[in-house]
Amino acid sequence: MEITLRKRLLTVVALLSFSFFSVSCGEGNVEIPGVDGPNVNLLEDNVVVSMVLEDVSIMAGATYKVPKYKKSFIGLNPNLEGAGSVLTFTVSLDDIFSSDVNRLDPKTLPGGRMIPGVAAGALPAVAFTVEKVKNMAFYVGPKVFGIWVPLQNFNLYGFAWTKSFKAGDKRVGNISLFGQDENGENAGFFLALSVKSAYEKRLKKLSRKY
16 A cells, blocks of 8 residues: 555656756756767768766776667766766667667667667667666667667656657657656666768768769
């Protein structure tokens, strides 16, 4: 009885928070608790997603290869400009458009929640863990590339919210924020980026070579 009442109260809090986020974010990108960013750039043949995880502290930085992604890697380093750590994803377009990656098993978001904005609710994915940031995941589909980043201290039960994500003035995808599930786990955010424009640029670049 107490657990049911607690969940109902937390659901009400989540709904109130939803209203707060909707109003406070306006036309800009959502402000994620404990995260400065994410920021997205397309540099040569790489999509670079960077952010500061304000609640994650490390003594030394490291670079990690992404499983199944031959040319992509993750950097986790101490933040030299303040508290927390800088998390950087450098993802090669070669990997995003690779047939090997697209043959990975489709996965939903952690905890079995459907991927917002994707009809099937799942995409080919690989999950991985680095120091102090557990259960991250990469998702890739014909038109969408996504990153799941867990949040340690976002405790709202049942919270789920999606908003368009912009790089400068251009919409490049969606960002979804999730609170804890019924097991008190799997809070995090999912950044889904459209790869259609990058794919078209890549085709033009290849056509000029031949």
